[in-house]
Amino acid sequence: MLHQNPNPSLWTGRKSETIEYWHQAAISVRDLQLDEGQQTPKVGILGYAGEEGVKRNQGRLGTAEGPNAIRKSLGMLAFHLPEKSRIFDYGDIYTENSDLESSHDLITKTVLELLETKHFPILLGGGHDLALAHGKGIYQHLASKNQKLGIINMDAHFDLRPTIDGLGHSGSPFLQLAQENKDTFQYLCLGVQRSVNPKSLFKTADEVGAKWMVMEDFRLNNWEVIQEKILWFLDSVDKIYLSVDMDGFSSAFAPGVSAPSPMGFRPEFAFKVFELLASSKKLISMDVVELNPAFDHDHATARLAARCAEYVARKVLGLL
Template structure:
């Protein structure tokens, strides 16, 4: 049974116009990858929260992609007419087969990049980062360096000695990099001391992880933040950006697997995204941990959709 499902066109609804004023009128549903055109923005769902469950988090993120699409659908379209935007489908986790979902995600990302598409993936648990990264790596080969830039309260560097979950993806990537003798380049923005134990900080130090603590991740320190991001980008060939919605304060993002009022705000993330996008090295993006079960007035879904809207109109 295939775990890559066709997109659901009924999600794309909103105000009607005859000028494609809204994104639901711009976006096409492409059921098969061979029909993805060059220079397409490709929207892909990762409907899986098995990793969250294994990590003892609040389940419900498998419904996150649909919630994000529902809000993105209604937003205005300011894209050039020649820009193609396609919903290419849903990677599902069948039963508890998270690793198979990650493999399908990796294969799909590789195919999209081969077709010169720009992938934006909606999750789903942050375990999708392992599949997403591998898809980029399989496309680029071993001669190019991939920098991972993660907006997150958590390192997600937990050991996978007892199995993989939503807290292990970057530990897994680091281990794979060591095995293949390639550089592990990882920068986390928004790290909280109250969300990571001392062993995780120790692991981050041992792996050479760069990070900015949450108390320094705000507009008052913007210049220093942008300088650190620029220095990181300069060291790598491509940037994979992943946005974990639980890094935001629950004032902005209550609908996540691990909420906290102590997170960061959208304005600093948008400022950083501008720096990342303008570097010309951004190759792919995902948004993780959207959990509509705990959302309030669809606030978190709207935040994720607004971030996507900004990225789509800036790349």
């Protein structure tokens, strides 16, 4: 089985007699035995300790260590989720012998089970190829409900590149999802940088009906236009899957990524978007991907990734 049980020792931080920090609230669960209780708001954390997709896409290796780095930073954060909330750490799914597809199959199956058992899934990457497996699980969950999924990707890249000899990679997940869900694919990419996306990818985005905002327009002084575009997209779908690629942030804040860029968005602006998405009550799953601890400085990127996960969880569960 391509699964590694969680390591409780990663969840450390300040001590207190009551639950005041995430490390005190996190429950490590072995062998993917998902909690099936329906009574309390709950987060299901699942790591993707894989970088085969990054390797295939000629990126910098090291993202396999991302999930544990995020856990370490999450554990130290103050706990402000609703009092009865539960946080379950279900460990990591990894890739063996370059068999990306088998690890994806297990991720898809687990995401479906997390949603069916009323978790708010937070997946930690790992390469952005995770989005293909993650998205498949959500599509399967919504199929029986006849609900339309909208995907919002905060990223410097479209990740709409073609597969390589039929094999997916960290640059192709959303094209693969578009091809598998031709009639229902709804995709909004925020923070796209022209300098790292050739004209052919903008053409592909048009062909699959994607929407986007380039980095030049994705700034705080343009908030009214951005808000209108996001709200229009939210109104067109029933549920939202949020994917946060850490390389979408400026490398001043997120140096530890596979493909750093000095021209990305700022954290406070990204969090403004998170709040808008959470307030819609349509956000049902998220992932934080492409953290590469090998290139991080003073855990800055890991801390930011953890803050993204904590903030979204706090806002989503606070509305339940």
